[in-house]
Structure formats: structure tokens, C-alpha cells
Amino acid sequence: MALSQSDLLRLLESLRSAxxxxxxxxxxxxxxxxxxxxxxxxxxxxxxxTQARTAFRNGHREKTLTTQAGDLELAIPKLRTGSFFPSLLxxxxxxxxxxxxxxxxxxxxxxxxxxxxxxxxALGADAGISKSEVSRICADLDEPLTAFRTRPLxxxxxxxxxxxxxxxxxxxNHQIVSRAxxxxxxxxxxxxxxxLGVMVGDSETEVxxxxxxxxxxxxxxxxxxxxxxxxxSGLVKAIRKVMLGAAWQRxxxxxxxxxxxxxxxxxxEMVAATIRTIFAQPTQDAVxxxxxxxxxxxxxxxxxxxQMLLDAKDDL
Numbered sequence: 001m002a003l004s005q006s007d008l009l010r011l012l013e014s015l016r017s018a019x020x021x022x023x024x025x026x027x028x029x030x031x032x033x034x035x036x037x038x039x040x041x042x043x044x045x046x047x048x049x050t051q052a053r054t055a056f057r058n059g060h061r062e063k064t065l066t067t068q069a070g071d072l073e074l075a076i077p078k079l080r081t082g083s084f085f086p087s088l089l090x091x092x093x094x095x096x097x098x099x100x101x102x103x104x105x106x107x108x109x110x111x112x113x114x115x116x117x118x119x120x121x122a123l124g125a126d127a128g129i130s131k132s133e134v135s136r137i138c139a140d141l142d143e144p145l146t147a148f149r150t151r152p153l154x155x156x157x158x159x160x161x162x163x164x165x166x167x168x169x170x171x172x173n174h175q176i177v178s179r180a181x182x183x184x185x186x187x188x189x190x191x192x193x194x195x196l197g198v199m200v201g202d203s204e205t206e207v208x209x210x211x212x213x214x215x216x217x218x219x220x221x222x223x224x225x226x227x228x229x230x231x232x233s234g235l236v237k238a239i240r241k242v243m244l245g246a247a248w249q250r251x252x253x254x255x256x257x258x259x260x261x262x263x264x265x266x267x268x269e270m271v272a273a274t275i276r277t278i279f280a281q282p283t284q285d286a287v288x289x290x291x292x293x294x295x296x297x298x299x300x301x302x303x304x305x306x307q308m309l310l311d312a313k314d315d316l
Contacts, residue, residue, distance in 0.1 A: 154220030
């Protein structure tokens with residue numbers, strides 16, 4: 001739809017007088033409105049009666065679209081019969097894609113809904129955003145997350161698998177409680193990494209870990225030869241019970257964290273560098289010999305570390 005001369009004059013006047021943000025907002029609003037009107041073409045001009053007419057207009061309904069340039073006030077044409085909604089907008093959404101992504105990212109990282117409202121205003125959402133709208137927007141994460149968590153795993157083989165857990169605060173039955181989030185990461189034969197699954201539970205019990213591992217196998221996980229994790233007793237028992245045919249190895253990183261808990265902080269760098277020499281050896285026999293050597297070396301100053309190394313010799 002072409003702009004009339006008066007419209008052009010008004011637009012030029014706004015370009016001369018408006019500041020940068022208001023200028024962008026005004027242009028964006030006018031462009032979107034023109035595109036909406038063009039999309040709602042009914043085969044005839046205003047007040048014309050021809051055989052080409054496909055429908056009749058019945059006024060407009062207002063819609064606010066929040067963008068980084070500010071709130072755009074749009075008018076969606078209504079039809080007497082049928083319905084019309086421009087494809088360039090999304091139903092039941094008043095936030096543009098850029099702001100939508102920012103809100104979701106902030107919510108995932110634990111930003112409160114009040115802070116998300118302040119963030120939305122700072123990014124141009126003049127009217128802000130309500131708590132219920134933040135929750136509704138973030139509920140859209142459920143569908144892709146569920147699809148990711150339940151996708152088949154039979155597309156390739158994962159000879160190696162890392163298992164780990166972290167604890168996050170979550171609202172359960174109107175209370176804030178600590179919840180275990182367990183994660184499985186697979187390593188393909190060519191060295192590629194892929195997150196295989198995530199599950200949330202009350203704690204890292206053997207039953208919970210076993211349920212998680214069974215869910216991976218039910219989704220098609222096969223060919224695992226080695227599972228790496230910390231030495232949590234419930235986890236190790238679940239691995240040996242469910243992942244039949246796979247060996248278990250204790251994670252070096254977690255082992256070092258356990259070592260750090262029994263030595264002074266200022267000695268951590270030296271002890272870690274010494275222990276890492278164990279795994280830099282070229283053969284299995286050399287690794288075992290170096291472990292004994294390091295245990296004796298560190299045992300003079302840190303007897304607990306010596307015992308930890310000797311106790312974990314086979315697992316590491």
C-alpha cells in the first residue's frame with residue numbers, strides 16, 4: 001500500500017523531530033501496519049463493490065507488540081466472515097522474538113519475575129511484563145525440552161559415557177527445596193560429545209540413578225564400554241546393575257576435589273600437578289608404577305592423600 005502525500009509529510013516531520021529510539025519505533029510501527037494491511041487484502045479497494053471481492057472488512061482490533069524499540073500499537077483487520085491474523089505475527093504473543101529470547105534466557109538463569117519485568121522495560125517494553133506472562137512464555141520451553149529428553153539414542157554408538165549431578169533450588173509444593181539434577185554425556189567413536197539425558201530427583205540414590213540409566217537404555221543407548229563418574233556409592237551400584245558389559249572408571253576431576261578437601265588450600269596446585277603426572281604415562285604398567293611413586297612422595301607430608309591414592313588405584 002503506497003503512502004499518501006500527507007502521510008509522507010507527517011513521516012518526514014517525525015524523522016526531523018523524533019529522537020533515535022522514537023524514530024525507530026515509529027518506522028517499525030508504520031512498516032508493520034502496512035504489511036498487515038497488505039496481507040489482509042480482500043480483492044477490492046475501500047468502499048468498492050466488484051466481483052473480485054473475497055470478504056468484507058469489519059473494523060480493526062488493537063494489538064500491542066513489545067519490541068526493543070518500544071511498544072508498537074498495531075491494528076489487526078477484522079472480517080465479517082472467517083478470521084484473519086497476519087503470518088508475520090504470532091498468536092497469543094505480544095513480545096517479539098528478540099525480547100522473547102532474552103526473557104527465556106533470564107528466567108532459565110534464575111532471574112526473578114520482578115527482575116525480568118525491569119529487564120523488559122530496560123529493553124524497550126514500555127508496559128513491562130507481568131509475572132503470569134513470564135511464566136506463560138517460559139512454559140513454551142516444556143515442549144522442546146520434553147522432545148530433547150525423550151529423543152531416541154540409537155542414531156550412533158557411544159562407547160564412553162560420563163555421569164554427573166548437581167543440586168539446584170526448586171519450588172516444590174510451595175516450598176523451596178534442593179533437587180538433584182543428573183546428566184549423562186556420551187562420547188562417540190570419533191570423539192563427538194552429546195548430552196544424552198537429564199533427570200531431576202530428590203537425591204542421588206541408587207534407585208534414582210538406576211531409573212535414569214534404564215531410561216537411557218530404553219531410548220536406544222547401546223555399545224557403552226566405559227562409564228566415568230565420581231565414587232558416589234548409589235551411582236556406582238546403579239552402573240554395575242544396569243550398564244551390564246560396561247566397565248566403570250572413577251573420574252579424575254572428582255578425585256582431585258576429594259583430595260583438596262583434606263589438604264591446605266595453598267598446597268592444592270602442587271598436589272594436583274603431581275597427581276596429574278600419573279595419567280601422563282604411556283602404558284598401563286607405567287601408570288600404576290607412577291601412582292605408587294606419587295603416593296609415597298605425597299605421603300610424607302599428606303598421609304591421607306597417600307591412602308586415598310592407594311585405595312583408588314584400581315578405580316582410577
